[in-house]
Amino acid sequence: MTTTENLPEVTPKKAVLPAWLRAMRPKQWVKNVLVLAAPLAAGRLFETGVLLASLWAFISFSLVSASIYLINDSRDIEADRLHPKKQFRPIAAGELSVSTAYVLAMVTLAASLSLGFWVARDLGITLAVYWVLQVVYSFFLKHQPIIDLAMVAAGFLLRAVAGGVASGLVLSQWFLLVASFGSLFMVAGKRYSELKELGTDAGTRASLERYTKSYLREVWSVSIAIVIMSYSLWAFEQRYAQPFGIPWTAISIAPFTLAVLRYAMKIDQGKAGEPEDVVLSDPILQVLAVLWVIPVAVAVFG
Secondary structure (H helix, E strand, O other): OOOOOOOOOOOOOOOOOOHHHHOOOHHHHHHHHHHHHHHHHHOOOOOHHHHHHHHHHHHHHHHHHHHHHHHHHHHOHHHHOOOOOHHHOOOOOOOOOHHHHHHHHHHHHHHHHHHHHHHOHHHHHHHHHHHHHHHHHHHHHOOOOOHHHHHHHHHHHHHHHHHHHHHOOOOOHHHHHHHHHHHHHHHHHHHHHHHHHHOOOOOOOHHHHHOOHHHHHHHHHHHHHHHHHHHHHHHHHOOOOOHHHOOHHHHOHHHHHHHHHHHHHHHHOOOOOOHHHHHHHOHHHHHHHHHHHHHHHHHHHO
16 A cells, blocks of 8 residues: 555755746646647648747747646645655745745736737637636546546647647647547556556545556557557648658658657556656657657658
8 A cells, every 4th residue: 555654755856946937837838849739730830920829829838837837736735745746846845825826827827818819819719728627627626537637638639729729720630639639648647657656545636546557557558549540540641742752751650659659658667647757858759759750840841
């Protein structure tokens, strides 16, 4: 049985950033690069207008996600103090007051929505929907099994959609399938890793008590199969020019599949509790990502 007394000890690293900025979790903003997915798939990422809109979408999503992180950490302060890693977050550690966190959450929300509606009406609406869904999740649905998977996955999906709506791009059914089930794959994997690392008795997330490893494994196994199949169908259907007579999008299936399987291995090891840490700390996964981007870029922009 896992308890808070036998969880692995974690020594806090010396803080470099101020508490108010660390509370916004800038390390997790790497998730927001998903806004580049739709423009990249459409082959229009490096058009000046599309690139600028995508960058603004990245900034606005970083701001709105910071608002949610501040609210979540304020709500979960007691549970986070029982967690071996989350106990060092500024709010849980007492470095930033809850009242200050809520004020910052409102400021970042206002900045995000103002920027989003300035770039494109649909981007502003997407940001507003994301914030409402995540607040409802934080206050009412966070500890409901299955629903919590769907709500967190929706957050990843809306990031991917944001890049398209910011530039007025049409999103294909294959893109939406990959984004939807890819999001579910990452979230189910995150919960699986948490369950494997912390067990159900750590007191950090009530919904974990109702999950089993076998159920979560089934969810992310089904999701990974749909992601690979949907991506492969997209790759084979593309009619981009083929430099040197090579079907570049079809070639990209190999590194894409290996990268997904590599991430699945991290999940199975219980090391995918924080997706951004997996991406930033695994050089093999980074190399596979580069090997995937190259043929896609050649096909789309060549």
